[in-house]
Amino acid sequence: MSFDDMQKVLVADDDAINRMVLGELLKPEYTVILAKNGAQTLERAARHAPDLILLDLMMPDMDGYETLRQLRADPQTAHIAVIFISGLDRPEDEANGLRMGVADYIAKPFNATVVMARVALHLQVVRQRRMLERLAHVDGLTELANRRRFDEVYEAEWLRASRSKRPLSLALLDIDGFKLYNDHYGHPAGDRALRAVARTASNGMRRPADLAARYGGEELVLLMPDTDAAQAQQVVCAICSEIAQLMIEHAASTVAPVLTVSVGGATLHEHGSETASAMFEAADAHLYQAKQAGRNRIVWRQG
Numbered sequence: 302m303s304f305d306d307m308q309k310v311l312v313a314d315d316d317a318i319n320r321m322v323l324g325e326l327l328k329p330e331y332t333v334i335l336a337k338n339g340a341q342t343l344e345r346a347a348r349h350a351p352d353l354i355l356l357d358l359m360m361p362d363m364d365g366y367e368t369l370r371q372l373r374a375d376p377q378t379a380h381i382a383v384i385f386i387s388g389l390d391r392p393e394d395e396a397n398g399l400r401m402g403v404a405d406y407i408a409k410p411f412n413a414t415v416v417m418a419r420v421a422l423h424l425q426v427v428r429q430r431r432m433l434e435r436l437a438h439v440d441g442l443t444e445l446a447n448r449r450r451f452d453e454v455y456e457a458e459w460l461r462a463s464r465s466k467r468p469l470s471l472a473l474l475d476i477d478g479f480k481l482y483n484d485h486y487g488h489p490a491g492d493r494a495l496r497a498v499a500r501t502a503s504n505g506m507r508r509p510a511d512l513a514a515r516y517g518g519e520e521l522v523l524l525m526p527d528t529d530a531a532q533a534q535q536v537v538c539a540i541c542s543e544i545a546q547l548m549i550e551h552a553a554s555t556v557a558p559v560l561t562v563s564v565g566g567a568t569l570h571e572h573g574s575e576t577a578s579a580m581f582e583a584a585d586a587h588l589y590q591a592k593q594a595g596r597n598r599i600v601w602r603q604g
C-alpha cells in the first residue's frame with residue numbers, strides 16, 4: 302500500500318502526551334494528523350479531509366461537543382466519522398455522543414489494542430460506505446457517472462447557474478447507427494465501442510466541474526458549468542473529432558466508414574428564464590435535429 306492509499310486519522314486532544322501516544326500507535330498503519338484544540342481540528346479536518354477523527358471531549362475553549370457541531374455544520378466535514386474520547390467514563394456523555402451521530406466512544410485510560418481494533422472497524426465502515434456510494438453513482442459498463450448522479454448534479458448546477466447568472470452548457474451525445482453496429486459486429490463489440498466513446502468524451506472534458514455521464518443506452522450527457530455556448534461547442538467539437546479518430550470501423554453505417562456521433566446542445570445564459578427540464582428538452586430536440594439532418598454533426602442553441 303502506498304502512502305497515498307493510507308487512510309487518514311485526525312487525533313484531536315489538548316494533552317500533548319495523549320496526542321503523542323495515539324499518534325505513535327496509529328502511525329504504522331495510517332496517515333496521522335494531530336490537532337491540539339477545537340479550532341485546529343476544524344481547520345485541519347477541512348484541509349486534509351481525514352477518514353476518521355478521534356476527538357477528545359474535554360478540551361478548553363471549544364469542547365468536543367461544540368467541535369463536532371461545527372464539523373457537522375460545514376458540508377466539507379459534515380460526513381467525517383468521529384470517535385469521541387473522554388477521560389470521564391460517564392454514560393450520559395456516551396449517550397449524547399452517540400445521539401449526535403458519533404461512530405463510537407472510547408473512555409480513557411484506553412487500551413491500545415482496543416483503540417486500534419475500533420479504529421480499524423470504523424475505517425472499514427468508511428471504506429464500505431464509499432464503495433456503496435460509488436456503486437450508486439457510477440455506470441458499470443462505461444464507468445461514467447450514471448443517470449441518477451447526473452440528475453443530482455444537473456439540478457444543483459442549474460440552480461447555481463441561475464443564481465449566479467453564469468452560463469451552463471449541456472450536450473447530449475448519441476452514437477450514430479448503433480443498432481446497425483450491434484447487428485453487424487455483435488453486442489460485445491458494441492459494448493467495447495461504447496466504452497471507448499465514453500472514455501474519449503470523459504477525457505475531453507477539461508475542467509474539474511465538468512461531468513460526463515451515461516444517460517441511457519448509447520446516449521451520453523456532458524455538463525459544463527460556467528461554460529458559454531462557444532466554449533462548449535469547441536469542447537464538444539474536439540470530442541467528436543477524437544471519436545472519429547478512434548477509427549472504430551463501422552461498415553454498416555449510412556454516415557461514414559467509422560463510428561460517429563450526433564450531438565444536441567443547449568446553453569443557459571444570463572437572461573435565461575427556462576427550467577432545468579426545458580433546457581434538457583431543448584438539447585434533446587437539437588439532438589433529434591442533428592439526426593434528421595444526416596447525423597455526424599452538432600446542433601446547438603443559445604438560450
Ligand SMILES: Nc1nc2c(ncn2[C@@H]2O[C@H](COP(=O)(O)OP(=O)(O)OP(=O)(O)O)[C@@H](O)[C@H]2O)c(=O)[nH]1
Pocket residue numbers: 442475476477478479480481483487488489490491492495517518519592596
Ligand atoms: N452493445 C450495446 N448496445 C447498446 C447498449 N445500450 C443500448 N444499445 C443499443 O443501441 C441501439 C440504439 O438504437 P437506436 O436508438 O435505434 O439508435 P441508432 O441505431 O444508434 O440510430 P440513430 O441514433 O438514429 O443513428 C439499440 O440497438 C440498443 O440495443 C449497450 O450498453 N451496449
